[in-house]
Amino acid sequence: MSERQVETEIEGPIARVWLNRPDKLNAITFDLLDGLVDAAATIERERGVRAVLLEGRGSSFCAGLDFGAVLTRKREVARRFLANPLRGTNGFQRPLWVWRELPVPVIALTRGHVFGGGIQLALAADFRFTTPDCQWSVMEAKWGLVPDMSGTVPLGDLVPADVAKRLVLTGEVFSGEKAVDYGVASGVHEDPSVPAEELVDQILERSPDAVAAGKRLMDRTRRSTPRRAFRLERRFQQAMMRSANTREARRAGTAKEAPAFGPRTFG
Structure with missing residues (x-):
């Protein structure tokens, strides 16, 4: 049996969710998208959960879409691209947007790479703590694309219009420290779990x-x-x-x- 691409562990009031493709820098596949939806549903049912910590196994948070695993399945891409008329999201947007809809705070802990779909997933969290040398990018511009996994809404909420446009139009790669300067990240620390757990302690009060x-x-x-x-x-x-x-x-x-x-x- 293959390992789950998204793992969830609930310890008392805290749920920990890991993207679990460390050998692929946690790049996004259809199974990973489905795993995100399932993890959010599990947490929502557990009414004792008070906060969620979302991070990636290994050296990176998420390096974006796994083009080799996803774009070769053209029928599945087309099926998921159609929007659900009731939810207003499609099969690529919903797995990320469910974290914004979850009735508990979600805190993303990032290191390594936060590219493309990865930055959109981080933006769906309520807070983002990053290492200083973490690399961030709205990478879609590099491939002649636009962000289409729900990320434009929280990006527009977080930063001024000119900054949002700069990041979307250029695909600029910027550091964790710059992410804080831009307003994309909530804080920077060599160990992002430190400020994240401090925030969780406040929330639990x-x-x-x-x-x-x-x-x-x-x-x-x-x-x-x-x-x-x-x-x-x-x-x-x-x-x-x-x-x-x-x-x-x-x-x-x-x-x-x-x-x-x-x-x-x-x-």
Whole structure:
């Protein structure tokens, strides 16, 4: 039996997800795309999970699409390229966008290469911590293509229009330190797990319902009208006021104790 190309391990409130093609720099195949969807579905069902760490086995996060494995299967490419009318994504976009839709924070830990589909997967995470010498690139320009795996939306959210266009038009390869300067990465460290775990510790101190609602609220209001944003604020706040985890947060805060939250109920 071949090894899974995406591996998931859940330890208490933390889910760890690895791209598992280290000999191919975790380049993307159809099996890897399917594995990403399955991993996200597993995590969503586990309401005790509070945060996700996403990284690649071996020396690289993800070097992009495995052209040899994917483009030789023309019928499968055509089938997956068709958009699902209900979701609005196709079979190349959905495996990445599911991480943005997951009701818990997703933190990508990057090293080595973050190219093409790899940078789009990292952008689908809520936070990205990188090594200084990690190489990043919206590599599609090199091959006469445009990014088409959902990456244009989070890239446009993160950086000014001129920076986004520069990266998409040129395919520039830039370092982890430059990724922070551009606003593409959240932080840089020789060991990205250090700032990632510090952030997870902070998240675990908060109600899982408030975290899930806060993530969804910020994602949905970023491109909405003020009227719709205010409506979502009211709706989500009403849900928080009914949450047992909110009551526990208030109790613990008043008593100056560490809260004992239950499983996530929002999302």
